Amino acid sequence: MAVAKENIERAEKPLESKDEVVIHAKGIKKSFGEKEVLKNITFDLKRGENMVVLGRSGQGKSVTIQCVVGMLKPDGGELMVFDDEVAEMSDEELKQLRIKIGFLFQSGALYDSMTVRENLEFPLTRVLKLKDQAEIDKKVEEVLDNVGLLDAIDKLPSDLSGGMRKRVGLARTLIVNPEIMLYDEPTTGLDPITSREISELILHMQKKYKTSSIIITHDLECARITADRIMVMNDGEFIAEGSWAALQKSENELVRSFFNKTT
Known part of the structure; x- marks a missing residue:
């Protein structure tokens, strides 16, 4: 995989040309006023891959995936999704693109006044x-069964635990069969046991629905469980990439400080 900065640490060999790329980003920049949030973001996401973007809060992780779905427009660089340039898409083209991309927000973003069934029917x-x-009933029941919450079908979100709301949010995102999943801090606010369950569910859903995913997190256990490949972000740039095992042996002091927290 090509990366913009030549001195980025690669803990493993880059992607081979035969790998189908569903998202291609090259030299993405984004500023808010005088603050440069994304400085030179370059990555490829291949079909069927779980790519984790790991870093502390406030480093530009969430801004990156907001650019992918056109919620934010980069100030510079190239961002291709399914071989189309996102910045050049019309409103209707963006609408069609977002059908193919599932976005799981930190909160789950459920409608409080709707039951679980109604949230998924929407x-x-x-x-x-x-x-x-x-047909609607069949799809709702199937996806709820896949996340282990069929019994909660007629409950309101207020009747569910934080972990259950995350599961329903995931089910609602997956019900339209997206090709790409974007997870924004999927384990934030959850206890360690529930966080692990959500991480394992993300992995299970990747295999079942054959999605390509970007998982934004600062949760090291979530990264370890879900990642095929990890991109480490610091101060709006990627500083290293590789598998969990490879990055644990990094010579970069900042990268090593992340992974040493779990050893």
């Missing part, structure tokens, strides 16, 4: 325009 009727209630 994207089926509003996004996919399904009208057959039997």
